[in-house]
Amino acid sequence: MKQIIQDLKNGDTILEEVPVPVVKSGCVLIKTSKTLVSLGTERMLVEFGKANFLQKAKQQPDKVKMVLDKVKTDGLKPTLNAVFNKLGQPLPLGYCNVGEVVAVGKGVSEFKIGDRVASNGNHAEYVLVPKNLVAKIPDNVTDEEAAFTVIGSIGLQGIRLLKPTFGETIVVVGLGLIGLVTAELLKANGCNVIGFDYDSEKVKIxxxxxxxxxxxxxxxxxxxxxxxxxKGIGADGVIITASSKSNDIIAQSAQMCRKLGRVILVGVIGLDISRADFYNKEISFQVSCSYGPGRYDEEYENKGIDYPIGYVRWTEKRNFDAVLNAISNGSLDVKPLITERIPLGDYNKIYGNMGTSKSIASILEYNQTEKPVSTVAIHKKSFEGNKGVIGIVGAGNFTSATILPSLKKLNADIKYIASSGGLSSTTMAKQYQIANSTTNYKEILTDADTDLVLITTKHNMHATMVLETMKANKSVFVEKPLALTKEELDEIIAEYNKRKVNVAVGFNRRFAPLAKQMKKALGNDNAPMNIIATMNAGFIPTDVWVHDMEIGGGRILGEACHYIDLCTYFAGSKVVAVCMNSMGINPEENTDNASILLKYENGTNAVINYFANGSKAYSKERVEIFSQERTLIMDNWRKLYGYGFKGFSKSSSKQDKGHFNQFDELISQQKKGGNPIIPFEEIVNTTKASFAAIESLKEGKWIEVK
Incomplete structure (x- = not known):
């Protein structure tokens, strides 16, 4: 299928060929008939993509500070690699989609195949959208009219925040697409509406x-x-739908208001606010967030959990329905706003002159004639007879920034890369010479050439995919964690004992050059040691998926397991008991500020401090080992200090956390055979130890690892 994307690195707007998404739980798959180009929002994205690096930096000063902090801790080259990787990820354009439902995911009962629907899907021939971001279109509303649903909801949400009453005077600043819709909805609400705009054609409409x-x-x-x-009173309220860097708009909006007036910002403007403008008349100011309550809420949007109507009358989905109803009953007439209708293939007639376009609403028309496919061939290659042919499931940031650069250096044979949406996998396939991009990972499992599957999806999918790969008799590498529950782990152990296929987990730290140097310096005499490992992990907002115990499993299961494995590697022994304590009086099951105490069979004692409340300017990782009157200190995988060792006192290198060595050994083992890169028994022990840490926190005692 075809999809419009914005290349943030070189500024090109591209019509990309990508595989069609595969329908998943809680979503509907929509075959697009029309999409509406939001010229204001999309122009900003296109102009940002075309800006040079300095201009991009000026537009995002907060990101510049983050980059400078990362340079101090990680070094220049890793930081630049991270920045260029981020800019190399294309941005899908569009959020006003209309089409027909062609597939319905599990748990969706309000839609059926054949329904005409409006959604916030992108400019693409097929879109996969969660059910709470989709609304049915009334029979008397055309697809063209329905394409205004999301735009209308943005304006409607601004109105709901303003809370206008019948007869009030409301000013709309900026009569672009959203502004015109907002003004008409206010008029339908019984308000006296004043609109300002510097475009005479928009004023005329x-x-x-x-x-x-x-x-x-x-x-x-x-x-x-x-x-x-x-008559000298002032406006009851102002809704700003303009896009401008000027601070004059916010000042004038306040000056237009009566005492206790309200100002709502829907657009993007300069916000250097004068206190006096707002203070004297006690004017309230609020920024409107997109389509309404539920926006950016993981539970509502992606899990489909609705807000009770008695408590939240107008969610984003209900706003969609309200706009469609307004179009249906004639109180909102959007047809005069349509400036042009362009076939999808001629998309550049819109995007090629966005900077000078006077269009108000541009409609893209779709006429798919080709049968949609879930796999797209990107590069023609032959893999017949090769060993170590890889299929990658998951095309997120970690895959792009870390895994693929390592595999490229190794000239690895990669036949497939899979992603749920198809765009990210296609982009990476083009960049890293991967043969195929797919949205159906099961094609990898049935492919005869592929013998090694790399799984880099969200954590809740790991165990299931590992089991499926093992049952397909293929070797499997999965990014940590291996599993989120004891039941999942037991299934994997049973399948491993039955098939003995290679199973590896991405505990890359043990493969880092400095880790190998530390292991060599310590020797192999199995003597007990004291280990203190600190991860200054950094704060992650609580609404990020890794904190969700069902999806991410929390940061202890999902990340601290790295250091359980590393301590096991240094100790040369297995964990037999675990005790964990977290910061706070009432520790909960989910934490990212905790200390884990590990007891090993050989008497080694290890403490892992996993903290999210430290400064990002400080080293992210540090390991101290005390053994036989000797001490090793590793600082952020860049420096190593030794005390009490003959012929060694310090070492340094570029930051290297072991990913390259890990994949080098993995592919070599897959091609040549030999011992697994990490013994399966150690992987199981580490996984059980991470489960024991959570159990210890809940029960407040040591937990044995059996």
């Missing part, structure tokens, strides 16, 4: 809709006009 519309370029003083119009 507003006037035709019965709105008092003014072009300030013709000499009208906006503040004085409102004062005169309201």
């Amino acid at each position: 507003a006037k035709e809709k019965g709105i008092t519309a003014i072009n300030p370029a013709e000499g009208t003083d906006q503040v004085k006009f409102v004062e005169t119009f309201t």
Whole structure:
């Protein structure tokens, strides 16, 4: 299928060929008929993509500070690699989609195949959208009209925050697409509406809709006009739908208001606010968030958990329905806003001149004739007879930034890369010379050439995919963790005992050059030691998926397991008991500020401090080992200090956490045979120890690892 994307690195807007998404639980797959181009929002994204690095930095000063902090801790080259990797990820454009439901995921009962629907899907021939971001289209509303649903909801949410009452005077600043829709909805709400815009054509359209519309370029003083119009009282409220860097708009909006007036920001403007403008009349100011309650809420949008209507009357989905109803009953007429209708293949007629376009609403038309496919061939290659042919399941940031660069250096044979949406896997396949991009990972499992599957998906999918890969008699490498529950682990152990296929987990730290140097310096005499390992992991907001115990399993299971394995590697022994304590008086099952105490068979004692409340300017990782009157200190995988060792006192290198060595050994083992890169028994022991840490926190005692 075809999809419009924005290349953030070179600024090109591209019509990309990608595999069609595979329907999944809680979602519907939609075959697109029309999409609406939001010229204001999409112009900003296109212009950002075309800007040079310095201009991009000026637009995002907060990101610049993060980059500088990372340079201090990780070094220049890893930081630049991370920045360029981020810019190399294309941005899908569009969020106003209309089409027909062609597949329905598990748990979706309100939609059926054949339904006409509006959603916030991208400009793509097929889109997969969670059910709470989809609304049915009334029979008397055309697809073109329905394409305004999401845009209308943005304006409607601004109105709901303003809470206008019948007869109030409301000013709309900026009569672009959202502004015109907002003004008409306010009029339908019984308000007196004043609109300002510097485009005479938009002012004309507003006037035709019965709105008092003014072009300030013709000499009208906006503040004085409102004062005169309201007989000296001032506007009851102002909704700003303009896009401008100027601070004048926010100042004028406050000056237009009466005492205790309200200002709602829907657009993007300069926000250097004068206290006096708001203080004297006690004016309230609020920023509107997109389509309404539920936006950016993982539970609502992606898990499909609705807010009770008695407590949250207007969610984003209900706003979608309200806009469609307004179009259906004639209180919102969007047809006069359509400036042009362009076939998808001629998309550059819109995107090629966005900077100068006077279009208000551009409609993209779709006419798919080819049968959708879940796998797209990117590079023609032959893999027949090769060993170590790889299929990658998961095309997220870690795959792009870390795994693929390592595999590229190794000239690895990669036949497939899979992602749920198809875009990220296609982008990576093109960049790293991968033969095929797919949205159906099961094609990898049935492919005769592929003998090694790398799984880099979200944590809740790991165990299931590992089991499927083992049952397909293929070797499997999975990014940590191996499993999230004891039941999942037991299934994997049983399958391993039955088939004896190679199973590896991405505990890469033990493969780091400095880790290998430390292991060599310590020797292999199995003497007990004391280990202190600290991960200054950094704060991650609580709504990020890794904190979700069902999806991510929490950061202890998902990340601290790295250091359990590393301590096991140094100790040369297995964990027999675990005790964990977390920060706070009432520790919970989920924490990312904890100390884990490990007891090993050979008497080694290890403490893992996993903290999320430290400064990002400090080293992210540090290991100290005390053994036989000797001490090793590793700082952030860049420096190593030795005390009490003959002929060794310090060493340094570029930051290397072992990913390259890990994949080098993995592919070599797959091709030549030999022992697994990490003994399966150690993988199981580490996984059980991480489970024991959580259990210890809940029960407040030591937990034996059996």
